[in-house]
Amino acid sequence: xxxxxxxxxxFNVPEGATVAFNCTYSNSASQSFFxxxxxxxxxxxxxxxxxxxxxxxxxxxxxxxxxxxYISLLIRDSKLSDSAxxxxxxxxxxxxxxxxxxxxxxxxxxxx
Amino acid sequence: xxQVTQNPRxxxxxxxxxxTVTCSQNMNHEYMSWYRQDPGLGLRQIYYSMNVEVxxxxxxxxxYKVSRKxxxxxxxxLESPSPNQTSLYFCASSSQGPEDEKLFFGxxxxxSVL
Numbered sequence: 001x002x003x004x005x006x007x008x009x010x011f012n013v014p015e016g017a018t019v020a021f022n023c024t025y026s027n028s029a030s031q032s033f034f035x036x037x038x039x040x041x042x043x044x045x046x047x048x049x050x051x052x053x054x055x056x057x058x059x060x061x062x063x064x065x066x067x068x069x070y071i072s073l074l075i076r077d078s079k080l081s082d083s084a085x086x087x088x089x090x091x092x093x094x095x096x097x098x099x100x101x102x103x104x105x106x107x108x109x110x111x112x
Numbered sequence: 113x114x115q116v117t118q119n120p121r122x123x124x125x126x127x128x129x130x131x132t133v134t135c136s137q138n139m140n141h142e143y144m145s146w147y148r149q150d151p152g153l154g155l156r157q158i159y160y161s162m163n164v165e166v167x168x169x170x171x172x173x174x175x176y177k178v179s180r181k182x183x184x185x186x187x188x189x190l191e192s193p194s195p196n197q198t199s200l201y202f203c204a205s206s207s208q209g210p211e212d213e214k215l216f217f218g219x220x221x222x223x224s225v226l
Contacts, residue, residue, distance in 0.1 A: 008152075032213060043202055043217035044155070087155070091213055100213060102147075104154035 004090050006103035013078055014111055020074040021106045023088030031099075033064055033071045036087040038105065044087055047073075075108075083110045114139045118203050118218030125193055126226050133188045133221050135203030141216075143206040144186040145170070146178065148199040155202070161186055193225040 003026045013019045025033075033050035048055065050062040050071050061074040071090075075082055088103035116137045125131055137144065145160035147170075157170030161180040175197055177189040186205075190197060203218040 034213070036215075041200065041220070041222070043220055044215075045217070046214050049214075100215065102155040104152070 004088055004101050004103040006086075006088050006106045008104060008107060010107040010109050012109050012111055015078060015080055017078050018074065018076045019078055019108065020072055021086065021108075022070045022072045023090075023103050023106075024068075024070045025088075025090045025092070025101075026069070027090070027092040028066075028069060030069075030090045030092050032091040033062075034089040034100075035060075035062055035071075035073050036089055036102075038085045038087055040085075047086070078110045080110050080112060083108060114216065116203055116205050116216050116218040118201075118221050120221060121219060122222050124224045124226065127194055128192050131190050131193060131223075133190075133201060133203075133223070135186045135188065135218055136184050137186075137205040137216065138184065139205060139207070139216065140183065141205040141207050142183070144180065145204050145206075145215075146176070146186070146188050147202045147204065148172065148197075149202065150199050158188070158201075193223075195225050197223065198225050199223060 005024045035047040036044040037047045038044040048057050048062050050064050054063040059076045063072045085105040085107050087105045090101050091099045092101050119134045142163045146158040147155045149155050156172045158176050159170055159178040161167045164183050167178050201221045204215040206215050
């Protein structure tokens, strides 16, 4: 069974702290990886793609570990507005949106 | 503005009364998909379409129908809704290229079946 696993949380983190969470995937042939952000009852939105070499976008860093089959998301200097659910998305079918498999999400709460 | 438009945003209905949730995208995307989201279960795919007149079942297709007569529209049809179809529904689209799997989501439809 193809699966994408995430710790559901919630992660309660003080404002300004650094927080990181992982996502594991079962299919070693998975081709591409993404982090989506979803606010309560709103549509998911792409936060960042995850490249083999890792990538950074401002306070956010995403990394891929193919050997251990997980991806990670690190948020530095966390803001109240970072409170959301972060969805790990993995393409397990070799290409195209059809193969995208969603994790159930990690709920992050940034506290003042 | 590039967007996926879903309607209605909220819908309350009764068991057995047929309903349609509309989805339209203005990005000329080939790929469109429907998901439902339930607490503790995450996003689950209902149906998807690779192009006009091509539709396929996702993980949870029972009780749903779709059609893709035009590239921009992908309505979700519940012929005889039941309470277990109470859920938050999202339509999404993508250009389908292997390097462009970014999904654009509609704003969601909260459906309650009484």
